[in-house]
Amino acid sequence: xxxxxxxxxxxxxxxxxxxxxxxxxxxxxxxxxxxxxxxxxxxxxxxxxxxxxxxxxxxxxxxxxxxxxxxxxxxxxxxxxxxxxxxxxxxxxxxxxxxxxxxxxxxxxxxxxxxxxxxxxxxxxxxxxxxxxxxxxxxxxxxxxxxxxxxxxxxxxxxxxxxxxxxxxxxxxxxxxxxxxxxxxxxxxxxxxxxxxxxxxxxxxxxxxxxxxxxxxxxxxxxxxxxxxxxxxxxxxxxxxxxxxxxxxxxxxxxxxxxxxxxxxxxxxxxxxxxxxxxxxxxxxxxxxxxxxxxxxxxxxxxxxxxxxxxxxxxxxxxxxxxxxxxxxxxxxxxxxxxxxxxxxxxxxxxxxxxxxxxxxxxxxxxxxxxxxxxxxxxxxxxxxxxxxxxxxxxxxxxxxxxxxxxxxxxxxxxxxxxxxxxxxxxxxxxxxxxxxxxxxxxxxxxxxxxxxxxxxxxxxxxxxxxxxxxxxxxxxxxxxxxxxxxxxxxxxxxxxxxxxxxxxxxxxxxxxxxxxxxxxxxxxxxxxxxxxxxxxxxxxxxxxxxxxxxxxxxxxxxxxxxxxxxxxxxxxxxxxxxxxxxxxxxxxxxxxxxxxxxxxxxxxxxxxxxxxxx
Amino acid sequence: xxxxxxxxxxxxxxxxxxxxxxxxxxxxxxxxxxxxxxxxxxxxxxxxxxxxxxxxxxxxxxxxxxxxxxxxxxxxxxxxx
Numbered sequence: 214x215x216x217x218x219x220x221x222x223x224x225x226x227x228x229x230x231x232x233x234x235x236x237x238x239x240x241x242x243x244x245x246x247x248x249x250x251x252x253x254x255x256x257x258x259x260x261x262x263x264x265x266x267x268x269x270x271x272x273x274x275x276x277x278x279x280x281x282x283x284x285x286x287x288x289x290x291x292x293x294x295x296x297x298x299x300x301x302x303x304x305x306x307x308x309x310x311x312x313x314x315x316x317x318x319x320x321x322x323x324x325x326x327x328x329x330x331x332x333x334x335x336x337x338x339x340x341x342x343x344x345x346x347x348x349x350x351x352x353x354x355x356x357x358x359x360x361x362x363x364x365x366x367x368x369x370x371x372x373x374x375x376x377x378x379x380x381x382x383x384x385x386x387x388x389x390x391x392x393x394x395x396x397x398x399x400x401x402x403x404x405x406x407x408x409x410x411x412x413x414x415x416x417x418x419x420x421x422x423x424x425x426x427x428x429x430x431x432x433x434x435x436x437x438x439x440x441x442x443x444x445x446x447x448x449x450x451x452x453x454x455x456x457x458x459x460x461x462x463x464x465x466x467x468x469x470x471x472x473x474x475x476x477x478x479x480x481x482x483x484x485x486x487x488x489x490x491x492x493x494x495x496x497x498x499x500x501x502x503x504x505x506x507x508x509x510x511x512x513x514x515x516x517x518x519x520x521x522x523x524x525x526x527x528x529x530x531x532x533x534x535x536x537x538x539x540x541x542x543x544x545x546x547x548x549x550x551x552x553x554x555x556x557x558x559x560x561x562x563x564x565x566x567x568x569x570x571x572x573x574x575x576x577x578x579x580x581x582x583x584x585x586x587x588x589x590x591x592x593x594x595x596x597x598x599x600x601x602x603x604x605x606x607x608x609x610x611x612x613x614x615x616x617x618x619x620x621x622x623x624x625x626x627x628x629x630x631x632x633x634x635x636x637x638x639x640x641x642x643x644x645x646x647x648x649x650x651x652x653x654x655x656x657x658x659x660x661x662x663x664x665x666x667x668x669x670x671x672x673x674x675x676x677x678x679x680x681x682x683x684x685x686x687x688x689x690x691x692x693x694x695x696x697x698x699x700x701x702x703x704x705x706x707x708x709x710x711x712x713x714x715x716x717x718x719x720x721x722x723x724x725x726x727x728x729x730x731x732x733x734x735x736x737x738x739x740x741x742x743x744x745x746x747x748x749x750x751x752x753x754x755x756x757x758x759x760x761x762x763x764x765x766x767x768x769x770x771x772x773x774x775x776x777x778x779x780x781x782x783x784x785x786x787x788x789x790x791x792x793x794x795x796x797x798x799x800x801x802x803x804x805x806x807x808x809x810x811x812x813x814x815x816x817x818x819x820x821x822x823x824x825x826x827x828x
Numbered sequence: 829x830x831x832x833x834x835x836x837x838x839x840x841x842x843x844x845x846x847x848x849x850x851x852x853x854x855x856x857x858x859x860x861x862x863x864x865x866x867x868x869x870x871x872x873x874x875x876x877x878x879x880x881x882x883x884x885x886x887x888x889x890x891x892x893x894x895x896x897x898x899x900x901x902x903x904x905x906x907x908x909x
Contacts, residue, residue: 237872240868241841244842244843268863270867271868274864434886435867435887442875
């Protein structure tokens, strides 16, 4: 069986085209780049409605380029000028027919309908806040209920003039204070509505400075609320969010050691002479970079080392008293004299992740160029030669963007360390069944629950191998499946004596006339060969029996990565019911009155939640 | 920047082979010319070459020649700001 790493080379022939990094180069090469990027295979089509409170034409072109570079083929709807509310409230036929997956509201501080009057009391200002919120929530709710699309909404940037000087930020009638109140309200709404995500232009504007963010000539000539440079930053920001929405954010940071994680070359200088620590400017900068990397690990990004060093020397670096990073922070460790692309391939295979999940960071431009050239799916940011800029160079690219932080994310690194222990245990058993038995596996299987929606969406969009149909859905669509009585949904969590694998499998299907057609069946490669698919099938059959469903229909849609499940339905005892020229096969299973469970090794826990769900 | 440099920038923005534009074309008859082309051109002129197109007149340009005149680029090189 090919690994995820090997397979991903066939699928994403994508990123052989790297985007230029400066605005002038992007503007010059945009048309040519777009043509080249559109030749890529396996682009994921996404329909985006851009509803503008100002001119959106330049932003559309920038966003298109960034999305194509990320392997996404966008189709756009653009509202008429400043018709972001009207197009929704008056149900523009073109917008409604367009059926967007994502609706993006390109609004800025200029779209606030009313600012407070000078010296208005706080109660009156609060009313204005509520009125402005109502203008927005009215539109958001209509998009949700009638279009079912995910919403990306800009929060508010700041004007670059302060009538009241520093009082603007303090008095409730000050414009700055009012905009910050609205931003707090937007954030509050987003926290409680998972189908709406905030595009933080307040931060983007601060990052580049208000004078660079808003270009006055661009406003007067074209009614562009933001300058071309700002448009570039916003397009990059939005592309990162779209990647996150489809579960395609990257998962693993691969790091060089010498002059990347510490100052100096450990093989030559020895651990005691490394620059690391607060008593030296460079040392402090390396320390802060280690803090950044550690923080990434804490929020679920896997760390790996890829260094040209004797393994012993490399490990010793982490014994430095000021080292924030420790050996056990790393899920993979390659220190040898082999070429780095080879090492990175091995890391991908070890961790069973795709090359397109990885980011490689190295201070040496020659190493960066080699990896970039031989492994185009790996992201290789130009971190420059100055350690003080490394973190920003990584952060700016939005590789690890999230739509939500879930508990499973925080323990991802732990899973990978416990996997090494599992592998060692497996090697010690002669009989595979005995090994499975020894794992003391338990599974929690039930219908989709709100608390798991983000992780379920992530799995649906990221899983390639054990995936019967490779259909992709946004979180808004998954949420509507969960609430639809015409759908049967199942998630599966698996734990064993070495640790919790988290939520690893998803099944969803439509029911009509007492026949269930399976639309989605996928399972994370984390839990291959544990018979979890049998536990899921047992649960599915039980649900069908309870609902009086007499037949289950399964469809296998071949992709470049899912050949391993081409015979899956046959192995469960389904009968072949035809095939198409494109390789699609159809299978049927008559739900028996008396069913013998196939799962032999996994204890199905009847949690209180499940009992309620099955009632 | 010189006249020919400016024209080459325009060729790039429009995705045309370098040397296509001669300077007498009507803007709305140019292949690939749309509302964003002017924005890109102004942005390139400003960030790269310090050429600032005056507020008045940009949206009134209807030919490539108009743009060249507005940007004050000539056959001889103009010193960048």
